[in-house]
Amino acid sequence: EIVMTQSPATLSVSPGERATLSCRASQSVSSNLAWYQQKPGQAPRLLIYGASTRATGIPARFSGSGSGTEFTLTISSLQSEDFAVYYCQQYNNWPLFGQGTKLEIK
Amino acid sequence: QVQLQESGPGLVKPSQTLSLTCTVSGGSISSGSYYWSWIRQPAGKGLEWIGRIYTSGSTNYNPSLKSRVTISVDTSKNQFSLKLSSVTAADTAVYYCARKGSSWSPFDYWGQGTLVTVSS
Numbered sequence: 001e002i003v004m005t006q007s008p009a010t011l012s013v014s015p016g017e018r019a020t021l022s023c024r025a026s027q028s029v030s031s032n033l034a035w036y037q038q039k040p041g042q043a044p045r046l047l048i049y050g051a052s053t054r055a056t057g058i059p060a061r062f063s064g065s066g067s068g069t070e071f072t073l074t075i076s077s078l079q080s081e082d083f084a085v086y087y088c089q090q091y092n093n094w095p096l097f098g099q100g101t102k103l104e105i106k
Numbered sequence: 107q108v109q110l111q112e113s114g115p116g117l118v119k120p121s122q123t124l125s126l127t128c129t130v131s132g133g134s135i136s137s138g139s140y141y142w143s144w145i146r147q148p149a150g151k152g153l154e155w156i157g158r159i160y161t162s163g164s165t166n167y168n169p170s171l172k173s174r175v176t177i178s179v180d181t182s183k184n185q186f187s188l189k190l191s192s193v194t195a196a197d198t199a200v201y202y203c204a205r206k207g208s209s210w211s212p213f214d215y216w217g218q219g220t221l222v223t224v225s226s
Contacts, residue, residue, distance in 0.1 A: 032210050034212035034213075036213075042218075043202055043204075043216035043217065043218055043219050044153065044202075044213070044216060045216075046212055046213065046214055049211070049212040055212075055214070087152065087153060089153075089212065089213075091206070091209075091210055091211065091212055092210070094155065094166070094168065094169075095143070095145075095155040095158075095206075095213070096155065097152055097153040097154070097155070098152070099152045100152050100153075
């Protein structure tokens with residue numbers, strides 16, 4: 001069974017700075033990896049799929065990289081609306097989410 | 107623009123069956139090659155995929171919930187449904203319905219979610 005591990009659990013970053021979030025799969029998921037953003041009281045929103053392709057309407061400051069077992073979501077210059085919880089999800093097999101990284105204002 | 111909306115009781119008694127419906131608008135549930143899924147999220151916790159039904163009607167379930175889950179579709183109403191039997195307090199969560207494309211696709215459309223509390 002695949003396990004998805006996100007790190008760190010909480011990340012404190014100042015607005016305007018870069019944020020780097022990590023996601024590791026216990027076995028290869030190829031590039032079948034998505035990132036979602038979730039704000040309180042809202043459903044998750046698709047940001048990145050195929051490990052590195054931005055979904056429709058997602059700003060260019062969001063980028064994804066990686067393949068196999070190691071993946072990264074980078075937000076190049078944090079805006080106030082970016083502070084949220086981020087989940088990675090593999091869809092190489094049954095859908096499975098990481099436990100999330102909370103991105104908070106420093 | 108596809109939209110999904112969950113509906114159903116917000117309170118279910120322990121040992122009973124949780125029943126939710128997801129109504130799809132902006133497109134036919136039976137057109138295209140899509141999987142229609144249920145996902146849940148306990149308060150303050152992460153996301154757990156429950157199961158899915160394909161356009162053809164075939165289903166797949168999370169092995170950890172498989173014995174208690176049934177997902178069905180009503181194409182005449184453009185809806186799909188979730189039944190989770192023998193619920194306990196551990197099943198208290200926000201339940202989302204969501205759409206994904208073919209096998210190797212993410213969830214691109216989500217409902218707003220509905221809170222279901224299991225309590226006597």
